Structures are given as structure tokens and as C-alpha cells.
Amino acid sequence: MRNFYLLPTLVFAARVAAFPAYASLAGLSEQELDSIIPTLKTREPPPPPGPLEDSSIKLVNDEAHPWEALRPGDIRGPCPGLNTLASHGYLPRNGVATPAQIVTAAMEGFNFANGAAIFAAYGALLVDGNPITDLVSIGGKTPLTGPDTPPPAIVGGLNTHGTFEGDASLTRGDAFFGNNHDFNETLFEQLADFSNQFGGGKYNLTVAGEFKFKRIQDSIATNPEFSLVNHRYITVYGETTLPVNLLVDGRRSDGQLGLDDMREFFQFSRMPDGFFRANGPKSNEGIDIVIQAHPVRPGRNLGKVNSYTFDPTSADFSTLCSRYENFVNQTVKGLYPNPTGQLRKALNRNLDYLFQGVDSALGCTQVFPYGRD
Ligand code: HEM
Ligand SMILES: *[C@@H]1O[C@H](CO)[C@@H](O)[C@H](O)[C@H]1NC(C)=O
Ligand SMILES: *[C@@H]1O[C@H](CO)[C@@H](O)[C@H](O)[C@H]1NC(C)=O
Numbered sequence: 001m002r003n004f005y006l007l008p009t010l011v012f013a014a015r016v017a018a019f020p021a022y023a024s025l026a027g028l029s030e031q032e033l034d035s036i037i038p039t040l041k042t043r044e045p046p047p048p049p050g051p052l053e054d055s056s057i058k059l060v061n062d063e064a065h066p067w068e069a070l071r072p073g074d075i076r077g078p079c080p081g082l083n084t085l086a087s088h089g090y091l092p093r094n095g096v097a098t099p100a101q102i103v104t105a106a107m108e109g110f111n112f113a114n115g116a117a118i119f120a121a122y123g124a125l126l127v128d129g130n131p132i133t134d135l136v137s138i139g140g141k142t143p144l145t146g147p148d149t150p151p152p153a154i155v156g157g158l159n160t161h162g163t164f165e166g167d168a169s170l171t172r173g174d175a176f177f178g179n180n181h182d183f184n185e186t187l188f189e190q191l192a193d194f195s196n197q198f199g200g201g202k203y204n205l206t207v208a209g210e211f212k213f214k215r216i217q218d219s220i221a222t223n224p225e226f227s228l229v230n231h232r233y234i235t236v237y238g239e240t241t242l243p244v245n246l247l248v249d250g251r252r253s254d255g256q257l258g259l260d261d262m263r264e265f266f267q268f269s270r271m272p273d274g275f276f277r278a279n280g281p282k283s284n285e286g287i288d289i290v291i292q293a294h295p296v297r298p299g300r301n302l303g304k305v306n307s308y309t310f311d312p313t314s315a316d317f318s319t320l321c322s323r324y325e326n327f328v329n330q331t332v333k334g335l336y337p338n339p340t341g342q343l344r345k346a347l348n349r350n351l352d353y354l355f356q357g358v359d360s361a362l363g364c365t366q367v368f369p370y371g372r373d
């Protein structure tokens with residue numbers, strides 16, 4: 001092994017020159033931002049797409065959107081929904097997209113509700129993407145630029161732990177164990193056992209409530225760094241409802257997802273043959289059933305297993321505006337503490353768009369961590 005740390009200046013210059021347009025800027029130092037941003041092509045983000053005009057059911061695994069196997073370099077990640085949209089060409093097949101493309105694809109391909117899609121897609125761009133180029137990768141840590149590229153890796157994309165991606169997923173392991181993004185067969189088999197036990201062989205909201213509780217208990221008992229607060233506290237439950245609401249064929253809409261179909265989406269990023277999208281816009285309907293099966297309060301392990309401690313500062317389901325506020329004030333601001341110039345402008349634009357995805361029924365007030373323009 002060569003010792004790359006002997007060449008910091010050269011190495012730094014090489015990283016900047018090769019900085020991919022979709023690599024995340026989140027968490028970079030001011031020095032890195034100042035060198036990298038001038039090398040990037042700026043793209044003004046268009047406003048988020050509005051709801052579908054026609055949200056009726058239709059065949060979405062159609063001739064215009066055939067499933068294709070991955071090509072070298074194509075990126076997939078922890079979200080079976082986005083992986084599937086990319087593998088059917090609703091998103092660019094390489095797995096790199098703008099938030100507007102993600103919103104359109106999620107609505108068109110799955111009937112994901114407009115507001116939820118906006119919040120997720122602009123949230124992803126802000127914490128895992130590049131606000132200057134308007135691109136985010138739906139997975140991978142940004143591939144390093146060559147055999148001589150040193151650690152630390154430039155990270156980015158939806159695989160990044162602790163920004164959007166989090167612990168106690170259904171079919172992906174906790175980041176602490178080394179792989180938070182690939183389909184895990186062992187976990188899927190546990191999910192199948194629970195579906196047999198509680199769902200008559202199918203995945204439904206009852207199974208979701210039981211299995212998510214098991215995943216949380218397992219993480220408390222084995223992952224010293226287990227964390228379940230704010231945005232992740234909400235999404236850990238939210239993501240259990242999406243298979244029920246969006247991955248069941250829209251002609252059936254009975255909330256019972258067959259395990260073969262579930263495996264197609266989760267493992268192979270593939271819609272079943274002849275798949276029809278959901279019957280009207282949907283997102284997290286039924287989430288209360290999942291939580292109420294076994295309520296767990298937000299919290300974390302304190303550096304050792306079985307030390308789960310309630311965090312009273314975390315958002316929960318009774319304080320959904322704090323989920324939005326903490327995401328902006330803590331997560332986004334933590335990653336971009338002091339942006340200036342065009343970066344600040346791009347962040348503010350995307351924060352405006354993010355707020356358009358906050359359910360207006362909640363009556364939240366927009367927060368402005370970087371002032372108003
Ligand atoms: C619109 C933008 C979307 C974004 C930015 C997004 C992002 C993510 C991310 C970051 C995760 C990982 C969370 C974790 O650590 O478990 C995730 C999980 C998940 N997403 Fe998405 N998602 C989107 C849309 C969708 C759609 C449309 C569906 C379904 C059709 C979907 C279904 C799921 C499911 C089921 C999981 C949990 C996977 C598991 O626990 O094994 N998502 N998503
Ligand atoms: C899958 O998850 C199991 C159970 O947590 C774990 O023991 C195993 O190492 C994981 N497999 C891979 C390939 O990450
Ligand atoms: C899940 O399936 C089981 C077995 O068929 C059934 O008893 C239960 O009511 C279902 N739950 C939901 C929410 O559909």
C-alpha cells in the first residue's frame with residue numbers, strides 16, 4: 001500500500017478536478033466547497049411538479065418502461081421504490097436524477113402522493129445531493145475516481161447514513177453492521193416468517209406492526225449506535241406502509257402484498273408482469289396501525305447495546321412540524337453550516353421547495369436557517 005497521506009495537495013487537486021456532478025456537497029469543508037463549486041455546471045432547479053392530472057390506475061410495467069438489468073456503473077440503493085423506478089426507466093437508469101424527475105417518476109410509476117414525493121425528493125437533494133447541479137444519486141457512496149484515490153471517500157447519495165437513511169429498515173441492515181443499502185436475504189426471510197405468522201402468507205399492516213417492532217428490538221439488542229429520532233423516527237414507520245399502499249396492484253388494492261411480488265420489488269427492482277399502479281395518490285395511510293401495534297418512543301442506544309434512551313427533543317407523531325423544523329435546522333444546517341453565494345441561494349431555493357411538500361393541514365411555519373433572500 002502506498003501512503004496517500006504523504007500527498008495531500010496533489011490528492012486534493014485530483015479530487016476536485018474529478019468531482020462528479022452528482023456527488024453530494026453535504027458536509028464538505030469551506031475549502032473544499034470553494035474549490036469544487038467553480039468546477040460544476042450550475043443548474044437552476046425548476047419548481048416541483050404538481051399533482052398528476054389523471055391519477056387513475058393504469059398499467060405501468062408497460063412497453064415504454066421495460067425492466068432492464070443493471071449496466072456497469074448504474075447506481076441503486078436502500079429504496080426499493082426508487083430502485084424500481086430506475087430499472088424501468090421512469091428515472092434515468094444510471095440512478096442519478098433531479099428532485100423534479102424523482103417527484104414525476106414516483107407519481108407516474110406508483111401514484112405516490114404529490115406532497116410526500118416533494119418532501120422526500122427535495123429532502124434527499126438537500127442532505128444527500130448536490131444543490132448546485134440539482135442532482136442526487138439514489139444510492140451509492142459516490143464511486144471514487146480511480147485506483148489512486150485516497151480515503152476519506154467523498155460520500156453522497158441516499159446510502160449516506162444518518163441523514164435520510166437510517167436504522168431498523170425492513171430488508172436492509174443497520175449501517176453499523178457494514179451494509180445499509182443492499183437487499184439482505186436473511187432479513188427478507190424473517191419478514192416472510194412474520195408474513196406467514198401474522199398475514200396469512202402476505203405482507204400487510206398487521207405484519208408491518210409486528211415485524212417493525214422486531215427490527216427495532218433486534219437493533220436495540222445488537223447495535224450500540226442504534227438511533228431512532230426526528231426524520232428517521234417518522235420514516236422508520238412510514239416506510240412500512242409503502243409496500244401496502246403502493247406496491248399492491250391497483251386493481252386489487254386490498255392491502256395484502258404477496259411475498260413473490262414483494263421480492264421482485266425489494267430484491268430485483270422489478271415490477272411484477274402486468275403491474276398496475278395504485279388507485280389514486282397514496283403515501284403513509286395506515287401508519288397509525290403500525291405504531292399502535294407496539295409503540296416505541298424516539299431515542300437511541302448510548303454507545304452500548306440495550307441502552308435505549310428516550311430523546312424528549314426528538315419530533316414524534318404529535319409534533320410533526322418539529323420533524324420538518326429539526327430536519328432543516330439540525331440536519332441540513334449541520335451539513336451546510338455557513339453557505340455563501342450561489343450555494344446559499346441554491347439551498348434557499350430547495351428549502352422553499354421542500355416546504356411545499358409539508359402537509360399544509362399541519363399548519364407548520366417555514367423556517368429560514370440562512371435568512372430570506
Ligand atoms: C419520492 C422519493 C423517495 C425518496 C427520496 C425515498 C428515499 C428512501 C430512503 C432514503 C430509504 C431508506 C430508508 C431506510 O434507511 O430504511 C427508503 C426506503 C424505502 N422506500 Fe423510498 N423513497 C422515495 C419514494 C418511494 C416510493 C415511491 C416507494 C414505493 C413505491 C418507496 C418505498 C420504500 C420502502 C418500502 C422503503 C423501506 C425499505 C426497507 O426498509 O427495506 N419509496 N426510501
Ligand atoms: C444480513 O443480515 C443478517 C442479520 O442481521 C446479518 O447477520 C448478515 O451479516 C447480513 N448479510 C449481509 C450480506 O450483509
Ligand atoms: C393481515 O392478514 C391477516 C391474515 O389474513 C389478517 O388477520 C389481518 O386482519 C390482516 N391485517 C390487515 C391490516 O389487513
Ligand SMILES: *[C@@H]1O[C@H](CO)[C@@H](O)[C@H](O)[C@H]1NC(C)=O
Nearest residue numbers: 322325326329367368369370
Ligand atoms: C430554526 O431556526 C430558525 C432560524 O435560525 C429559528 O428562527 C427557529 O426558531 C428554529 N426552529 C426550531 C424549531 O429550532
